[in-house]
Structure formats: C-alpha cells, structure tokens
Amino acid sequence: MYKGGETDNLAAYQQLTKLNRLFLEKYPFMGSAIKSGFAAFGRTWADEFEELLTVMFPSEKELAAAADGYVRFALDVTRRQSRFDDDGCYPQKSFDKVAQEVYLNDNYMQSHYLPGLLLSHLLWPHHYRQSRFFIATFLRDMETMGARSFIDAGVGTGFLSRLTLQAIPEITGIGFDISPSSKKFSEHQVASFNMSHRYEVRVLDLCSTATKVESDWLISAEVLEHLEDPMLFLYKLRGILCSGGKGFITAAINAAEIDHIHLYRHPGEVKEQLQQAGFTVEQYQSIPAYKPRKADAPPPEVVAFIVT
Amino acid sequence: MTNMENLQAIYREVLKKPDLQLTPELTARDVDSWDSLAHVQIIVEVEKKFGVEFDLDDFLAIRNVGDFFKLLARYGVDL
Numbered sequence: 559m560y561k562g563g564e565t566d567n568l569a570a571y572q573q574l575t576k577l578n579r580l581f582l583e584k585y586p587f588m589g590s591a592i593k594s595g596f597a598a599f600g601r602t603w604a605d606e607f608e609e610l611l612t613v614m615f616p617s618e619k620e621l622a623a624a625a626d627g628y629v630r631f632a633l634d635v636t637r638r639q640s641r642f643d644d645d646g647c648y649p650q651k652s653f654d655k656v657a658q659e660v661y662l663n664d665n666y667m668q669s670h671y672l673p674g675l676l677l678s679h680l681l682w683p684h685h686y687r688q689s690r691f692f693i694a695t696f697l698r699d700m701e702t703m704g705a706r707s708f709i710d711a712g713v714g715t716g717f718l719s720r721l722t723l724q725a726i727p728e729i730t731g732i733g734f735d736i737s738p739s740s741k742k743f744s745e746h747q748v749a750s751f752n753m754s755h756r757y758e759v760r761v762l763d764l765c766s767t768a769t770k771v772e773s774d775w776l777i778s779a780e781v782l783e784h785l786e787d788p789m790l791f792l793y794k795l796r797g798i799l800c801s802g803g804k805g806f807i808t809a810a811i812n813a814a815e816i817d818h819i820h821l822y823r824h825p826g827e828v829k830e831q832l833q834q835a836g837f838t839v840e841q842y843q844s845i846p847a848y849k850p851r852k853a854d855a856p857p858p859e860v861v862a863f864i865v866t
Numbered sequence: 867m868t869n870m871e872n873l874q875a876i877y878r879e880v881l882k883k884p885d886l887q888l889t890p891e892l893t894a895r896d897v898d899s900w901d902s903l904a905h906v907q908i909i910v911e912v913e914k915k916f917g918v919e920f921d922l923d924d925f926l927a928i929r930n931v932g933d934f935f936k937l938l939a940r941y942g943v944d945l
Contacts, residue, residue, distance in 0.1 A: 586893045633925065
C-alpha cells in the first residue's frame with residue numbers, strides 16, 4: 559500500500575510530468591492537481607494515468623490540447639457549481655437544447671467536453687474512487703462469472719467500456735450514445751488500446767427507438783441526470799438487462815454541469831427510481847467531491863449502484 | 867471600501883489568508899490554498915461584487931493578479 563512521500567517519483571512518469579509542467583506553466587491554479595492525485599492514490603493511480611496519457615495523447619500537441627480541454631471543462635463545471643451553491647437548482651433546459659449545445663456540437667465535444675471528462679476520471683478524486691469501486695466490485699464479478707459480452711448505455715468517453723475490455727480479454731461490448739462525437743472518441747480510445755475488434759458504438763437514443771437489445775451485463779454511468787425523464791430510461795435499461803443479469807448504474811447528485819437537467823438532491827432518490835423500474839439494489843457507494851464549502855450548499859456527489 | 871480593497875478582501879476570504887497583500891506578480895504558485903476551486907470562487911465573487919460576467923476565455927488567460935487587474939479594467943472596473 560502507498561505510504562506517502564513518493565511524489566518525487568513523479569519524474570519516473572514521462573507524460574504525467576509533462577502534464578504537470580503544462581498545468582504549472584499555463585494554469586498555475588491547477589499546479590497541485592497531479593501531485594495531490596499522486597499523494598492520495600499512489601503508484602496505481604500514476605500507472606493508470608500514465609498509460610492513458612501515453613496511449614491517448616502521445617504527442618506534445620495532443621497532450622497540450624487535452625490539458626487545455628480539461629482546464630476549460632473543469633473551470634466551467636466549477637463556475638456552474640458556484641452558481642448552484644447560491645441558486646440551489648439547475649438552470650432550466652430541455653434535452654433537445656442541451657443536445658444541440660453539447661452532444662451534437664462536435665467542436666465543443668472534441669475540444670473540451672470529452673478530453674475534460676476523460677481526464678476527470680483520474681484528476682477528480684470522487685471520479686477516480688468510483689472507477690476503483692467499479693473495478694473492485696462489478697468488473698470482479700464479471701471476471702468471476704465468466705462474462706462474455708456487455709452493453710454500455712451512454713458511453714460518454716468510453717472510459718468504463720475500455721476498462722472492461724482491458725480487464726477481460728475475450729469479452730465483447732456494444733456501446734450506445736446519442737452523440738456521434740462520443741462514438742468517435744470512445745471507439746478511438748478502444749482502438750488506441752488495440753481492442754477495436756471487440757467493441758462498437760451505435761449512435762442511438764435508446765428511449766426513442768424500439769431497438770431490442772439485451773445483455774447479462776449492463777453499464778450505464780452518469781446518464782440519468784442528463785435526461786428530462788430518467789424513469790423512461792430506467793425502464794428501458796430494465797428491459798435490456800436479462801433476468802439474472804447484473805448492472806452498474808451511476809448518477810451525479812447536486813452537480814451543476816452544462817448538460818445536467820434532472821436534479822437529484824440525494825442518492826436515495828436514485829435508489830427509489832431504480833427500485834421503481836424493477837431493479838434490486840445489491841450494493842451502492844456514494845462519494846462526495848469535496849467537503850461542503852458552505853453549510854447550506856451540498857457538494858457534488860457521484861453514486862454508483864450494483865443492481866440485478 | 868475602494869475597488870482595490872474589495873478585491874483584496876475577496877482574495878483574503880476565499881484563500882483564507884487574512885494578511886494577504888495583492889501584488890501584480892502574485893500567482894497561485896505563491897499561495898498553497900489557491901487551487902482551481904479557489905480560483906473560480908474568486909472569479910465568481912468578483913463577478914457578483916462588481917456586476918460583471920467574464921467569458922471563460924478571459925479567466926483562462928489569468929496567470930497572475932496583474933492579469934486580473936487588466937481584465938477588470940477591460941470590463942470597466944477601475945482599481
């Protein structure tokens with residue numbers, strides 16, 4: 559186990575060192591991000607991060623663009639959260655408006671939403687802890703029970719799909735997303751890790767199509783809060799998950815992001831909806847992003863459920 | 867309070883440094899509590915106090931307090 563005091567070993571990680579330098583030179587307020595991550599999570603974190611950066615952003619130019627995208631993404635999220643602290647609600651937006659502004663806006667998606675979100679899986683402690691929970695519980699079960707295929711409903715960056723494909727060498731996966739940019743980015747990530755023959759993403763709105771797909775293993779990470787009617791989507795997910803199958807479903811709580819529509823104020827609200835849709839909750843983990851800054855301003859949280 | 871005193875009060879409050887003196891050269895590297903959360907909090911508090919709203923590109927370009935002085939001047943806030 560990591561005991562601290564190893565941050566000097568950052569020099570052993572070439573791409574992480576470059577990212578750290580980029581932050582320090584260009585965005586001094588991001589200067590502690592890499593060393594904090596190393597101090598909190600140690601070599602496992604550094605190894606995973608270095609691998610991701612090396613594979614996805616190998617050149618100086620790609621790394622600089624990803625760093626810039628992440629900083630824009632993170633500052634935008636933080637600014638919206640500050641407003642949420644005062645207002646206590648998300649700005650009212652329709653799904654169609656958000657889709658035009660974000661998911662179907664390829665320039666925005668490729669320049670900062672997707673690289674920002676991808677790097678947040680390593681740079682935001684609550685996101686990283688959630689991926690560790692995914693690996694320690696859901697992926698472990700998939701391996702133990704000999705999973706052969708999975709569905710990822712709402713792939714985003716393709717991060718969890720990629721972890722699944724890496725962990726289980728024979729498994730195949732199908733992802734769904736309404737965003738052509740997400741398809742491109744996720745398939746690029748999987749291809750960069752030499753696993754494209756086992757994975758494809760279909761651009762599809764699962765809620766508005768009669769497509770009949772099912773799987774024993776279902777992933778749907780941080781989709782619910784993006785929807786006007788999460789229940790409709792949850793019923794769809796329930797229909798996708800075969801009897802006896804297992805799902806990993808997550809949601810963001812009190813997290814004011816550009817594309818968050820449905821405000822969950824407590825993990826219990828998600829749990830109730832899952833049960834209403836017909837899922838049985840086996841296990842869950844809720845992780846706040848940070849300690850509350852003000853007594854009446856709850857911090858953002860991510861909650862993950864293992865369901866059957 | 868003058869605009870400069872108001873600005874200094876915001877930095878001191880957000881960074882939890884009651885004796886902080888603003889200088890144009892001051893950067894996040896000089897203050898341990900000045901991380902990305904604090905950076906945005908400063909900007910949001912300044913927006914509220916001075917009734918301005920910055921573009922994301924504007925506050926991405928802030929490298930030190932001097933840059934912020936210049937940005938405020940562009941938005942009509944004299945220090």
